[in-house]
Amino acid sequence: DVQMTQSPSTLSASVGDRVTITCRASQRISTWLAWYQMKPGRAPKLLIYKASILESGVPPRFSGGASGTEFTLTISSLQPDDVATYYCQQYDSDWTFGQGTKVEIK
Amino acid sequence: QITLKESGPALVKPTQTLTLTCTLSGLSLNTTGVGVGWIRQPPGKALEWLALVYWDDAKRYSPSLESRLTITRDTSKNQVVLAVTNMDPVDTATYYCAHRDPTDCFDVWGQGTMVAVSS
Numbered sequence: 001d002v003q004m005t006q007s008p009s010t011l012s013a014s015v016g017d018r019v020t021i022t023c024r025a026s027q028r029i030s031t032w033l034a035w036y037q038m039k040p041g042r043a044p045k046l047l048i049y050k051a052s053i054l055e056s057g058v059p060p061r062f063s064g065g066a067s068g069t070e071f072t073l074t075i076s077s078l079q080p081d082d083v084a085t086y087y088c089q090q091y092d093s094d095w096t097f098g099q100g101t102k103v104e105i106k
Numbered sequence: 107q108i109t110l111k112e113s114g115p116a117l118v119k120p121t122q123t124l125t126l127t128c129t130l131s132g133l134s135l136n137t138t139g140v141g142v143g144w145i146r147q148p149p150g151k152a153l154e155w156l157a158l159v160y161w162d163d164a165k166r167y168s169p170s171l172e173s174r175l176t177i178t179r180d181t182s183k184n185q186v187v188l189a190v191t192n193m194d195p196v197d198t199a200t201y202y203c204a205h206r207d208p209t210d211c212f213d214v215w216g217q218g219t220m221v222a223v224s225s
Contacts, residue, residue: 001170002167014149034211036153036212038153042126042154042217043202043215043217043218044204044212044215045215046201046211046212046213049209049211050209055213068136081221087152087153088207089211089212091210091211094155094166094168094169094214095143095145095155095158096155097152097153097154097155099146099152100152100153
């Protein structure tokens with residue numbers, strides 16, 4: 001099984017800050033990595049796939065990066081609407097999610 | 107526009123079998139490349155992928171739960187059904203179905219259905 005280790009578990013930042021969430025895979029998964037946004041009471045939303053490709057309609061302040069088995073989700077300028085929990089997911093071998101990062105406004 | 111809607115019981119007793127239905131709209135289960143998966147989220151915990159069925163009836167299961175899961179499709183109703191046997195309170199969760207897109211991600215999700223396991 002591919003394990004995904006996501007950090008931090010909680011992130012508190014100010015509006016306008018640049019924030020980065022990291023996800024590390026237990027083995028090489030190429031760039032088969034997606035990021036999802038979850039808000040309470042709403043269906044998860046696909047933000048990024050293939051590590052860095054923005055899903056249609058997602059604001060360009062979101063971006064994804066990859067280096068070996070380490071992946072990042074960056075929000076260039078945090079907005080109040082970005083308060084949510086973010087999950088990474090590998091899909092190289094079945095599907096495995098990270099533990100999630102809760103993003104809050106300071 | 108693709109939409110998915112989960113349905114099933116809100117409460118089951120320990121040892122019972124849970125049966126959940128996902129109704130797909132806007133896309134036929136017979137369409138080449140289509141896949142529908144089930145994912146769950148226990149309260150306060152992370153998402154966990156459970157199972158997926160493809161347009162050609164191929165199936166994949168989470169290795170840790172495979173012995174308890176059965177996923178089937180009913181193309182006449184455009185529905186995907188997940189059965190989970192021997193339910194336990196640790197299986198209390200919101201269960202989601204989702205469309206697997208050609209990139210192998212889940213691009214459209216249902217709203218989820220909350221299932222509690224309690225006697």
